[in-house]
């Protein structure tokens with residue numbers, strides 16, 4: 001009998017395992033794919049290792065003719081081997097880390113039995129408490145020819161990049177992978193069902209971002225619902241049954257992710273789910289008191305991101321031994337779409353007593369320094385003169401939004417910021433001018 005069994009060795013489950021592990025308790029982790037989960041193997045890390053090279057080229061190009069010259073070329077093989085060299089060893093080191101920490105590792109697909117135990121590859125395992133950290137997988141569309149649709153996992157595994165790639169859906173996965181494919185030489189098209197804007201982001205900043213991508217040469221086809229994919233010897237044909245036709249060499253469906261809650265026999269143990277995943281209370285406990293859940297497998301309002309899964313792992317690591325004393329309370333959660341320009345947002349931008357300020361930062365020295373072609377910020381300030389939200393687009397939006405998250409979380413006013421000195425000219429030295 002284990003004290004805890006954790007299903008899924010992604011960033012959420014792993015963080016939890018290390019937090020819970022003491023010399024007196026027995027913990028097991030079950031994984032049915034790569035140790036480390038989506039983020040290091042199929043998600044954040046491989047994509048951002050490739051993106052960093054594309055960003056480096058873009059930074060140089062912005063400064064061309066200003067003391068720097070010469071042509072740079074992105075090649076897919078090089079990008080791919082950089083990604084593999086950095087991310088491939090992670091699986092082994094994660095596995096060894098668990099062994100060294102005396103956490104039992106079980107390989108296979110876990111599912112619950114009617115007796116409330118776990119079954120993996122024909123073996124039965126029991127624990128006092130179970131934690132489901134099973135994450136999600138690419139959502140598959142049901143349409144005529146759906147077997148020809150590839151996923152983000154397939155994109156990252158490509159040995160050669162085809163001449164023409166088309167993405168269905170305009171969420172973060174399509175918008176990031178499209179930039180990588182375009183920079184590496186493919187002709188790239190994003191097909192969306194609605195007018196292109198970026199869901200969950202400020203409309204104006206989202207539009208700035210989309211326009212930037214269009215200027216980079218990414219094609220956007222809007223208001224089209226593809227209903228059929230056909231394979232021919234020279235590629236694929238996408239149609240909508242109403243006259244739309246699009247020929248391409250590869251179709252990636254970036255149409256959201258599906259929680260891995262459907263493979264666990266949760267109905268046998270009374271764990272409630274909906275189409276978005278597992279339902280939990282404020283203590284991340286499911287409708288079965290012995291079973292908790294966390295991370296991307298949850299049906300929740302918070303975004304499905306690595307730092308959110310890790311936060312929940314840390315929360316459960318502290319809370320589980322004390323059983324439901326302190327409800328989870330999420331801090332500010334910044335979100336981002338990476339690229340040579342990045343779109344990032346945090347907090348709220350509308351509400352009673354909130355005023356917004358729109359700033360074009362292009363001529364500020366932080367941005368002049370790197371000659372950023374697009375640098376805009378919308379900031380929201382409440383009646384107490386505290387920043388409560390921001391949306392921004394620039395090549396350094398990742399850093400800007402993290403700093404603004406701190407301002408919001410700490411309820412810092414202009415007077416607080418003015419008590420500090422930052423290096424200049426940087427995104428931090430700009431903060432006092434955002435109020």
Ligand SMILES: Cc1cc2nc3c(=O)[nH]c(=O)nc-3n(C[C@H](O)[C@H](O)[C@H](O)COP(=O)(O)OP(=O)(O)OC[C@H]3O[C@@H](n4cnc5c(N)ncnc54)[C@H](O)[C@@H]3O)c2cc1C
Pocket residue numbers: 007008009010011012013030031032033034035036037038039040042043044045047048108109110111133134135136152173260263264294295296297304305306307309
């Ligand atoms: C292309 C892409 C890019 C992304 N980029 C970013 C980014 O830049 N920043 C960011 O914050 N987030 C990003 N994400 C999201 C991020 O990867 C996830 O939010 C994060 O990995 C979730 O962690 P998790 O531990 O909840 O689940 P996961 O990482 O999905 O781990 C769950 C694990 O459980 C295993 N599992 C599932 N079912 C079972 C079972 N029945 N038995 C045993 N094991 C099982 C799975 O194999 C998996 O390894 C990206 C995702 C993708 C796909």
Ligand SMILES: NC(=O)c1ccc[n+]([C@@H]2O[C@H](COP(=O)([O-])OP(=O)(O)OC[C@H]3O[C@@H](n4cnc5c(N)ncnc54)[C@H](O)[C@@H]3O)[C@@H](O)[C@H]2O)c1
Pocket residue numbers: 141168169170171172173174176192193199225226254255256257303304305335336337338
């Ligand atoms: N930078 C980051 O933090 C980052 C990067 C990549 C992915 N992620 C995470 O990965 C997750 C999945 O991303 P995603 O982009 O796949 O999902 P998403 O749900 O954000 O976007 C899906 C897109 O597909 C479209 N769509 C849905 N059904 C469709 C259909 N039938 N036909 C055509 N289009 C359809 C939607 O309108 C939307 O544009 C997100 O939760 C995100 O948090 C994060």
